[in-house]
Amino acid sequence: MLRYLGIAAWIVFLWFLFRLVDALVRWLSLRMTRRARYQSASVIVFARRVIKAGLLVLGALGILDTLGFDVTAGVAALGIGGLVLALGAQKTVENVVGTVSVLADRPVQVGDVCKVGDVLGTIEDIGMRSTRIRTLERTVVTIPNGDFSSRQIENYTKRERFLFNETIGLEYALDAAKLREGIGLIEEALAQNEHIAPEPRRATLRYFATDSLAIETFAYIMTADFDESLRIRNDLMLDIYERLEQAGIGFAFPTQTLYLRKDETGQR
Missing domain, CATH: 2.30.30.60 (SH3 type barrels.)
Structure with missing residues (x-):
């Protein structure tokens, strides 16, 4: 009689644990769904299955022990079987652990x-x-x-703004005053654009290239939308081009300068 009561107690205990797990999963899944964390909700559902499987194994061992069976050998067999299963499904376990890591850290x-x-x-x-x-x-x-x-x-989705880092090549025919004017016009275009962050923001003569005076710009476009950043970049580049064109400042293009030297030694 006591054995049957023990079995009934195990069944009621398992039923209670199952209902408790289901209630917790429903509550957590609802919270994750409201926060649009659908991946986390799927992990919770998967964890419910694993927990229930573990409870079933525990309940089966408890009932067998109540009936008088020696469960020590069964536990040892489960341990060996679990080890074999873990070795055979090593990549699967690694992927599941990787899933938990991705969903916990939420890098994407x-x-x-x-x-x-x-x-x-x-x-x-x-x-x-x-x-x-x-x-x-x-x-x-x-x-x-x-x-x-x-x-x-x-x-890329996590960035809050886009880098504007273009190199503008001006022609070597410019004198120093005209070059300073060109750099000033580029700085002015950056400063007057409402979508460009005030700091950091600069335009500088970066280096003397083979066929151009390289002016480097460095600023940030204040938008998180990729398509909008392309539109702002396009408008800014056109504005710089128009300002330099109106000032008579030309852009450089690949050129070669050929020096000819007359041989004055003559022939005898």
Whole structure:
């Protein structure tokens, strides 16, 4: 009679734990969904299955022990079987651990534009085993999460502004005064553009190139949207071009200067 009561107690205990796990998973999943953390919600659902499987094994051992069976050998067998399974599924376990690492650290999310190793594209899905990236060529690259979490990840979506760092080549025919005027016009174009951050912001004579006077610009475009940054960059470049053109300051282009020397020795 006591054995049957013990079995009933184990069943009720397991039922209670199952309901508790389900309630916690529903609560956590709802919170993650409200925060748009869908990857975290999927991990929680996966964790529920693992926990329930562990509870079933624990309950089975408890019931067998209640019935008088020696569960020591069973526990040892489970340990050996688990070791064999872990060795056989080493890559799978590595990918699952990688998934947990990616979702916990959150270096990327679905929809982010990033560079993972040498792969550049948009994150389409973060699964339990692998992550899919849609490249600029519209192909899909699948990276196992164990490998994904160990690679260098550069997230372009996370940046809050874009660098404007162009080199403008002016012709060597300019005198020093005209060169200073050209640099001033470029600085003026940067300063009067409302989308350019006030600091850092500069235009300087960087070096004497083979066929041009190299003026380097350094500033930040204050937008997080890639398409908008291209439009602002385009308008700024045209503004610089128009200012220099109106001032009569020419742009350099590849040239060669040929020096001819007359041989005055003559022939005898």
